[in-house]
Amino acid sequence: MPERTRDFGHYGAQGIKGSEAVARQLDQLAGFIATPITQQRGLMARLKYLTRSDHARKAARDAGLTVTDRTLKAWLTGKRRPSKANLAKIEAAYRAVRRQNVARYLLRRLNNGGGTRVEIHPFNQSQVDRRFQRVLEYRSLNIRHWDAIIRAWAAGDMAAQGDAWVDAIVDLGSQWGQYEYVSAVGFAA
Template sequence: MGHGELGAQGVEGGRALAESLDRRVFDDVAWRRSDEELLQQALGYLVKKKSAADALHAHGITADVDTVAAWRAKVRTPGPEEQQRLQQVFKDLRRRNIAPYLTRVLNADGGTRIEIHPVDQESVEARHRRDLRVRWKNIWRWNAIIAAWARQDSLEMEHLWQGLMSEMESDHRSYYFVRHIGILG
C-alpha cells in the first residue's frame, strides 16, 4: 500500500527538508513584505551580482542589467510573468550563492539538529493509524544536502533523506513522508 492511500497527509521528506531550507533563507521577513517589496529585494540583489546576466538569460529573461536597474529605479515596470521569473532567478541565484555559507553554518559545532514531524493521520481510520511521534536527528554533514538543495535536485534530496532515515534505529520508513521538518539552530 502506498503513502496516503489510507488518508495520511504529508510530503516526501526530501521535499520537506528543501522547504525548510527555503524558509530559513527566504522567509526571514517575507511575512512583512508586499509583492512590490519582494520584487524590489529581488531586483536589488540581481543588480549587485555579476552572475545575474547569465542567470536572467538561463530563465528566458532577455533584459540586460541596465533594464533590471531601470526596473529597480521604477523607471520601467516588468510584466506580471516577468516578475514571477525575476523572483525565480533571484531565488536560484541566492541559493547558489548562499550554499557555501549555509553549509559552514549547519556543519559547525558538530552539525545541526532537525525536528521531524510525522504525517498527519487525522483522516486515517483509527485501526490503521500508527503510533508515530516527533523525532529529532542530528545531521553532521550537510554538504550533499545543501548542494542538492542549491541545484533544486528533488530526486537527490529524496535519496539523501531516505539515507538519513535509514540511520534511525526503528520504523525509519514511517518518516519517508512527513508533515514538517524544522531546522533547529
C-alpha cells in the first residue's frame, strides 16, 4: 500500500490536497453570501445571519466574534463601521456558523441513495520532466459515508479532513496515493 505524499511538487507537479478540493466544493454547495463583506449590503447580510437567533449569536461568539451587544447594534444600525480586523472576524464567524448550519443537510444529501459519485481529476504534471511523470487518469469513486468528511469540514479541522479524505480514497485500491493531491474534485448534492 502506498504511503502518504511527503514532498509534493518536488519535480514540478502542481495541484492541491484532495481534502482542500473537497472543502472548496462543500463551501460552494453551502451557498455563502456572494456580496463581499467590504460592501454595506454584504456586511449587513452577514451580521443579520449571525444575530438572527440566540443560537446564532452563541455560535458566532464560539467562532471568535466577541464584541459587545452595543457595538453589534451600532454596526447593524449603520452608526459605526467595523475595523478591518473585525471584518475578518465577522467573515470567519459567518463561514463557521454557516458550515455548522448546512452540515446536517449536506450530510443527508451526500449519503442519500448509497452515497455520492465523486470525480477526481489528477494533479497537473505539465511542468514535470518526462522521465518523472506518472501515468495518471481521471477517476471516479462512490463515497458512501460522508460523516467524517462533513464533520471535519464543519469544524474547520483540515487535518481531520485530510485523514477522512485518505480514508475515502483508499477504495481506489493500490493507486490511492496518486490521488492524495489533485487538480480538482467534483460532486453535487
